[in-house]
Amino acid sequence: MSDTPSAKGQEFERTLDQSAKEVARFKRDRHSPLERIQHVLHNNPTLVPVIVLAISVIAFGLIAGGRFFSAFNLSLILQQVSIIGILAAAQSLIIITAGIDLSVAAIMVLMSVIMGNLAVFAGVPSPLAILIGLGGGVGAGMMNGWLITRIKLPPFITTLGTWSIFYALLLWLSGAQSIRGQDIDANAPFLKFFGFAFNIGGARITLSAILMIVVFVVLWYMLNKTAWGRHVYAIGDDKDAAEMSGIRTDRTLMSVYGLSGLVCALAGWASIGRVGSISPQSFYEGNLDSITAVVIGGISLFGGRGSIMGALFGALIVGVFRSGLRLSGVDVLWQVFAIGWLIIIAVAIDQWIRRVSA
Amino acid sequence: MSSDMTPVVQARGIVKRYGHVTAIDQSDFELRPGEILAVIGDNGAGKSSIVKAICGATIPDEGEILIEGKPVNFTSPIEAREMGIEIVYQNLALSPALSIADNMFTGRELRKPGWMGKYLRLLDKPAMEKFARDKLTELGLMTVQSIKQPVETLSGGQRQGVAVARAAAFATKFIIMDEPTAALGVKESRKVLELIQDVRARGIPIILISHNMPHVFEVADRIHIHRLGKRLCTIDPKDYTMSDAVAFMTGAKEPPAQDAA
Ligand SMILES: Nc1ncnc2c1ncn2[C@@H]1O[C@H](COP(=O)(O)OP(=O)(O)O)[C@@H](O)[C@H]1O
Ligand SMILES: [Mg+2]
Numbered sequence: 025m026s027d028t029p030s031a032k033g034q035e036f037e038r039t040l041d042q043s044a045k046e047v048a049r050f051k052r053d054r055h056s057p058l059e060r061i062q063h064v065l066h067n068n069p070t071l072v073p074v075i076v077l078a079i080s081v082i083a084f085g086l087i088a089g090g091r092f093f094s095a096f097n098l099s100l101i102l103q104q105v106s107i108i109g110i111l112a113a114a115q116s117l118i119i120i121t122a123g124i125d126l127s128v129a130a131i132m133v134l135m136s137v138i139m140g141n142l143a144v145f146a147g148v149p150s151p152l153a154i155l156i157g158l159g160g161g162v163g164a165g166m167m168n169g170w171l172i173t174r175i176k177l178p179p180f181i182t183t184l185g186t187w188s189i190f191y192a193l194l195l196w197l198s199g200a201q202s203i204r205g206q207d208i209d210a211n212a213p214f215l216k217f218f219g220f221a222f223n224i225g226g227a228r229i230t231l232s233a234i235l236m237i238v239v240f241v242v243l244w245y246m247l248n249k250t251a252w253g254r255h256v257y258a259i260g261d262d263k264d265a266a267e268m269s270g271i272r273t274d275r276t277l278m279s280v281y282g283l284s285g286l287v288c289a290l291a292g293w294a295s296i297g298r299v300g301s302i303s304p305q306s307f308y309e310g311n312l313d314s315i316t317a318v319v320i321g322g323i324s325l326f327g328g329r330g331s332i333m334g335a336l337f338g339a340l341i342v343g344v345f346r347s348g349l350r351l352s353g354v355d356v357l358w359q360v361f362a363i364g365w366l367i368i369i370a371v372a373i374d375q376w377i378r379r380v381s382a
Numbered sequence: 383m384s385s386d387m388t389p390v391v392q393a394r395g396i397v398k399r400y401g402h403v404t405a406i407d408q409s410d411f412e413l414r415p416g417e418i419l420a421v422i423g424d425n426g427a428g429k430s431s432i433v434k435a436i437c438g439a440t441i442p443d444e445g446e447i448l449i450e451g452k453p454v455n456f457t458s459p460i461e462a463r464e465m466g467i468e469i470v471y472q473n474l475a476l477s478p479a480l481s482i483a484d485n486m487f488t489g490r491e492l493r494k495p496g497w498m499g500k501y502l503r504l505l506d507k508p509a510m511e512k513f514a515r516d517k518l519t520e521l522g523l524m525t526v527q528s529i530k531q532p533v534e535t536l537s538g539g540q541r542q543g544v545a546v547a548r549a550a551a552f553a554t555k556f557i558i559m560d561e562p563t564a565a566l567g568v569k570e571s572r573k574v575l576e577l578i579q580d581v582r583a584r585g586i587p588i589i590l591i592s593h594n595m596p597h598v599f600e601v602a603d604r605i606h607i608h609r610l611g612k613r614l615c616t617i618d619p620k621d622y623t624m625s626d627a628v629a630f631m632t633g634a635k636e637p638p639a640q641d642a643a
Contacts, residue, residue, distance in 0.1 A: 067532075250503040251491035254484055258477040266476035268439075270460050270489030329478045380535075 059380075065373070066380040069322040069330045072373055073337035076320075076366075080341060084348030087371065092351045095226035099233075103221075105317075105343035106232040107132075107295045111310055112317035112335040113239050114287035116279050119318050120247070122260040122327025123172065123179035125281075128288050129310025130190035131164045136292035137194045139301040140203040143212035150214035158289045164190060165285020166278060175272040187311065194304050203302040219297025232294040239287060240336045247332055256280055260327030317342060320370045324378065341366065388451045388585050389414050390556050396435055396445035405431040406442065407611030413556060413589055418582050420619075421591045422596040423608030423631055429591045430472070432608065433558045436589075437469050438462040449555065453501055460489070466554030472561045474545045478534035483507070483514040485533055486548045517542070517551045521577055539570025545579050557586045575601055595624040607631050 053064075065071055085093035111128050118125040134156040143153035164186070171182045210213050218232040240303045247253035258266040267273045296302055321338030323330030342363060349359045393411035397404070407430050410605035413419050423429045423560060434440040436447060438456025446455055449465065456462045459469060476485050492513075493499030493504045499506065511529045518529070521542040533541055542562055549557045559578070563571040571594075578601055582588055592598050598605060599619045607614045607630050615637035 137428075245502075249505055251493070251505060252481065252503070254488065254505070256493060258480060258484075258488055261477040261479045265473070265475040265477055266488070269477075269485075270463055272460075272478065328477070347453055 031271055046349075062377060062380050065377045069324070069374070069377060070334040070337065071322075072370070073321045073334050073341060077337050077341050077344065080344050080348065084344060084352070088348055088351040092348055096228060097129070097347060097351070099227035099229055101340065101343040101347050102233040102236075103228070103230045103298070104347070105339045106230065106236040107291055107298055107307070108310060108313045108342075109319060109336060109339040110232075110238040110239050110287060110291035110294060111307075111314040112321070112339050113236075113243055113332060114284040114291070115311075115314040115318050116321075116323055116332045116335040117243065117247075117256070117284045117287070117329075118179070119323055120256055120260045120314075120323060120327060120330065120332070121277060121280055122263070122313070123277075124183065124325070125168065125179065125284065126183040126311045127164070127168060127187040127190055128284070128314050129307045130187045130194065130290040131161055131285055131288040132295065132310065133290040133304060133307055134164065134190045134194040134197070134292070134298055135161045136302050137198045137203075137304060139215060139293060140208065140212075140296065143215055144203055144207050147211075147368065150212040153212065154215070154293055157205060157292060158286060161287075161289025161292070162282045163285070163287040165281040165283070165288065168285070169278040169281030172281070175276050198302070198304040199302055202304065205300045208296065208301065215293070215302075216297040216300070218294035219300065230298070232298045235290070235294050236336070239290065240333060243287075244332050252279070257328050260329075314340070319374075320366050322370065324374050325371070326378070329374075329378070338370075361367065385398035389448070390450060390576060391436055391548060391589075392437060392448040392451075393432075394446055396432065396442045396447070398431055398435055398442045404611055406435060408445075408502075409543065409608075409612035410604070411436065411613060413587055413617070414588055414604070416582065416585055417603040418578065418588045418590055418601050419616075420605045421589060422593070422595075422598060422605060422627060423568045425476040427608045427631075428611040429608050430560055431558065431611075433469075433589055433591060436462075437467055437558055439469070445563070445642055463552070465491075466552070466556075468549035468553040468557045470542075470545045470549050470557065470562055472564070474541060476541060476545060479532050481530045481532055482518070482536075482544055483511045485544060486510070486514045486551065490552070513551070514547075517547050521547050521550065521580060523547060523577075537570070539566050541568060542570065542574050543577065546574065546581070550577075550581045550586070550620055553581075553586050556589065558589045558591075560591045561593065562590070563592065563594055571597065580592045595627060598627075599624055607637070609633065 047320040091097060097223035113131060114128050138160055139153045139157035142148040142156060143150045168183055168186055169323060171177050172179050221228050252322065255271045256264065257275050258269070258271060259276060263273055300305060300369055318335045319325065319338065320341050321330065321334030321336070323332070323334050338353060342349055345362055345366070346359050349362065386417050389412045391411060391413040393409070396404040396406050396409045396411065409428070421429050422431065428442055428631055431440065435442040438459045438461050477488065487510050494504045494506045496506040503537065512551060515529050521543070523540070533544060536544065546559070546562065549628050562578070566574060575597060578588055590598070590602065604616050604620050605619055605627060606616045607627065609631060615639065617627065626635065630637050
């Protein structure tokens with residue numbers, strides 16, 4: 025679980041090493057090569073998305089050639105997945121606790137509308153408007169957390185409800201109207217901060233892509249290097265056991281939902297720069313896209329398993345497939361078709377990995 | 383072991399009701415320094431309930447509990463744990479996907495010294511792993527390959543070992559074990575019984591809930607017999623046979639007269 029994005033190879037070798045020793049020691053004849061693979065994946069569920077990402081990049085590089093495999097196109101993919109990627113980070117936090125959050129995209133868009141209304145129309149200074157939006161994200165997340173921990177509602181139903189509630193609120197606050205890019209530029213250009221881009225070689229890097237990477241690295245650190253993170257995993261693994269071993273589970277869950285809401289609001293701010301305007305209709309399927317990235321990233325929907333970095337790779341895989349299939353001249357419907365199969369295969373692999381026995 | 387005979391735990395008149403069910407009915411309880419006290423009784427007699435009341439996992443409706451002579455009112459097992467009371471639950475309370483080291487320190491993790499620990503809240507994984515390895519070695523449990531191994535890859539007995547090692551590592555007052563051998567095979571049970579005796583040898587008293595009479599008679603210094611929500615009597619295993627104990631437990635035989643302690 026503690027895999028750094030940079031130390032993939034070593035991690036892989038280490039787990040492989042361990043598993044081979046075990047074979048020699050206890051169960052010489054019961055471990056087929058397939059079971060050994062199962063063990064390796066079990067110890068490092070992020071390996072699957074890393075391999076899939078590598079293979080799909082190479083495959084599309086071969087099929088679509090230089091158009092796909094250019095620094096410009098690869099950086100474009102990064103840019104395109106940045107918002108869904110950040111949402112997927114928020115979603116990962118929830119899914120690791122064995123929950124699910126259908127309201128992430130609604131929180132994101134609602135907070136971007138609030139930031140826009142305050143800064144563009146109400147004359148509130150942009151930094152303050154952004155702070156209020158980020159605070160609102162924490163509040164919206166904690167509302168989910170409160171319903172789930174205090175009222176004891178299942179996360180799926182709770183966030184299905186709050187999805188509608190937040191969506192209705194954002195339609196009401198925006199009057200179902202977009203805030204145009206020119207108005208933002210004129211009154212509150214700072215809202216577009218994460219749309220800023222610079223060129224390195226042929227690559228075009230936007231700040232929203234950098235924000236995505238930073239969000240993942242920070243959350244990875246929190247989940248893997250702090251006690252709080254260990255508790256989040258323990259809760260997803262077995263909540264009763266976590267409670268009995270001295271974790272204040274409800275308090276931890278509240279912090280997870282609050283943090284997730286904050287990350288959604290951050291995605292909302294970044295989306296203003298990425299899209300260039302604030303549209304209440306944007307990212308309507310963002311919640312499902314975020315779940316897709318998490319699942320393809322090898323994070324178990326049953327909780328307690330998988331690295332948050334998997335969700336980053338999951339988001340990138342989706343981006344690579346979309347871009348690669350488009351550049352290969354494949355109809356959009358087949359892109360959707362392919363993503364569908366990716367989800368099913370990812371969940372099937374997760375089921376298989378979790379069946380690993382002692 | 384001190385010769386101070388103040389009971390480690392003394393509970394009087396404990397009552398706990400769940401709606402119409404009286405799980406604990408005016409029960410007394412006593413644990414003495416350095417002993418293994420077995421708690422036996424029929425299913426549903428209230429064995430788990432009384433030990434949960436003692437360690438704060440449930441809050442009794444009535445009665446008083448003294449730990450080393452001082453009254454306590456725990457509202458959660460975390461408070462009991464802070465006093466050095468450890469519990470090995472019937473279902474172990476381990477997180478299967480987390481490592482052995484992570485599990486040993488759940489809820490009391492060590493942070494790196496200095497600013498990294500203070501501000502970045504960085505865990506001191508090497509220190510925790512070393513501690514876990516030392517504790518398991520001390521208890522003769524280092525048959526596992528790696529302390530970073532997820533608990534779910536261990537056998538039932540090894541898991542029980544991790545749970546016992548966790549309790550033994552942190553307990554300063556006493557340890558409660560609820561049915562530690564119930565799910566284990568013969569060999570693994572032996573190992574756990576040895577562990578229990580090891581822990582007593584370090585002067586930590588143990589409350590052992592068990593159904594298994596041979597195990598109880600092998601390790602217990604005294605046996606607390608629980609029946610219909612309360613303590614029926616306590617007996618010395620040297621003075622009675624296993625069938626006597628079962629007869630008391632089931633009500634087939636009148637308990638011996640007790641000097642109410
Ligand atoms: N949380 C609870 N809610 C309702 N009834 C309970 C609860 N805990 C225990 N009981 C009841 O209290 C009685 C004693 O249970 P327990 O202490 O688990 O017995 P034992 O451990 O001796 O088998 C049983 O009748 C059980 O159903
Ligand atoms: Mg019980």
